[in-house]
Amino acid sequence: MAVVGTGLIGTSVGLAVSRHGVTVHLVDRDETAARTAAALGAGVLDAPRGPVDLAVLAVPPSQLGPVLAEQQLRGLARAYTDVASVKSAPERHVLAGLADASSYVGGHPLAGREKSGPLAARAGLFEDRSWVLTPSEATSRETLNRALEMISLCGAVPVLMGSREHDAAVALTSHVPHVLASLMAARLQHAPREASRLAGQGLRDVTRIAAGDARLWGDILRSNAAAVAGVLREVQADLADVLAALTELSAAPADGGAPGLDGVVGLLDRGIAGMSAIQGRGGAPAAGPVRLRVALGDRPGELARLLASLADLGVGADDVTPRSSGGTGLDVELAVAALTAEDVRRRLVRDGFASADPADGPAQQRAAAGGVLTGATP
């Protein structure tokens, strides 16, 4: 194999693949970078005697076209892939006949760090991460299979997509988030000293990715400028709306109505909906939980005692819904996985909790220690 470009990604590929005994030839215009990668164990510096099976071009997106054409002319490898986070532009280059199209498949590993350069590389960087491949119509099956094998050696999960589809997706999930993180971080540049004492995890999370290499990210945004601008224009429209709403609110008297509040809350609600749209996908639907209702009475700390009693059975505060008991005490409803429901029931009886399930007879309801608890599957 060959790796052209021994920065963070290229060196990590070299480290990951070398673990499996594959010889990796390292190429970089920056000799110190190549030597550093070799010294880390990512591969060897001498040129291969003949074409290698696969060359991974880990160069900035704007250099990809020329480097691919150059290495194909030299006959470095039988197949080529790249790691650039934008895919339509290189594909256009290839398909325009600048290079042999059958031996190239676009690639993009969804992995990275804020740090760059070979010293930031890790053999495990790609483990369990998605690695997109964007085969064109011209890409040969042999080329695709070589790239798939390399991805598998890196421990990543291959995802096949069209290049335009990929670029629209990363504009949304990676490039626009980066711009927004930078927009926020730029506001901190002249922040008063006191503000830094109030900086919490929220701000750190929102801005974290803004620490990335500005040249590299400028290059990425340039290569995907149209798709990024499209999403940012929608952000711009939302921002204008929320600013108008806030301006209205700031002009309103404190104890009057709240004109504009709906506009602000509406955006926040859409944000919450958007998060569940990416979080809720892909997982198998969970089996409906069994619901157990427990009468806690009004002794302080009873809910804490209940949670402590059930902690080792995997029941936590998230599984508890408080219900009014009608009387002076508190009832809670526990949502328990069907598989552990019987264990939970036994534990509750053992620890003296009483069922508040209306399906239970009066003997069980609000019974003292030893009462029988029943649950209903909705």
Added chain:
Amino acid sequence: MAVVGTGLIGTSVGLAVSRHGVTVHLVDRDETAARTAAALGAGVLDAPRGPVDLAVLAVPPSQLGPVLAEQQLRGLARAYTDVASVKSAPERHVLAGLADASSYVGGHPLAGREKSGPLAARAGLFEDRSWVLTPSEATSRETLNRALEMISLCGAVPVLMGSREHDAAVALTSHVPHVLASLMAARLQHAPREASRLAGQGLRDVTRIAAGDARLWGDILRSNAAAVAGVLREVQADLADVLAALTELSAAPADGGAPGLDGVVGLLDRGIAGMSAIQGRGGAPAAGPVRLRVALGDRPGELARLLASLADLGVGADDVTPRSSGGTGLDVELAVAALTAEDVRRRLVRDGFASADPADGPAQQRAAAGGVLTGATP
């Protein structure tokens, strides 16, 4: 003590203070919430017999003024503080004579979770977090001391600030980040299914706080609308600039120049500068490290061997700067804490690494195992 409002923050205060044996009286219009807090061990539900030492009003910002006036009329406590994340508006209420100003000090613990309600509460929520107090000119020293004691029982770090100064700071460090996270998350609402496979840690970090309670956050943004709008207008101007630059770039031919690239990279650079502005503050300047230069030669994996050799001495990849050796090998410079430099030197000698320090004589330079390494403090 009394806690009015047994949501996430109020219940957590109750749990934290109760640990120290202080009796906490819990008050909430929502009886189930109050019972839940009591059942968790945050305090008791019966009313205090006389005024308590301190009442913490943990109600939404828009209700703070009325609740404070009401509880002062009832004589619930000798001193009052609140936990609202906006401070000028309540202070205006108090100073306008709606309530006794000497017994009130504004407060804001810099702690929270995406979850809300008493069940999300934790006794350790405030540990080592900043807790701002914004005493007005009217605030009595006795009131301030009671609030300081409560903060100390919660394990938090008190920070005294003016209320306007506080509101400007949180607009920047908390409220605007929230709006930007929501703006990003709102874009995901109608994202194509494939995009979710590409969602990585960066996107999750940028949007994480957007999951917060929309009503509560609407209330917070409303209370600080002017300051938030001020910062957002600056964001809007930057966004317009970066959009113009991206539009220019997307219209430019692929192999032509890159008009607009400077505008994009300029924003990214300002973002990086902004991050270092909040990260670099507060810490004591580290003692200058000792620099050791090691000649690694050109055997593959030598740098990995060096890092493995020094790992238990706390030297990692971050402390390594590759240097060209002039020859075919690689030199690296190690930045080592002055205190451990001697240990590092001994280890390097033991494991057969050679000094590349020009200050060393030819006998030491590029010597085999046993060579003496020297370092220079810059």
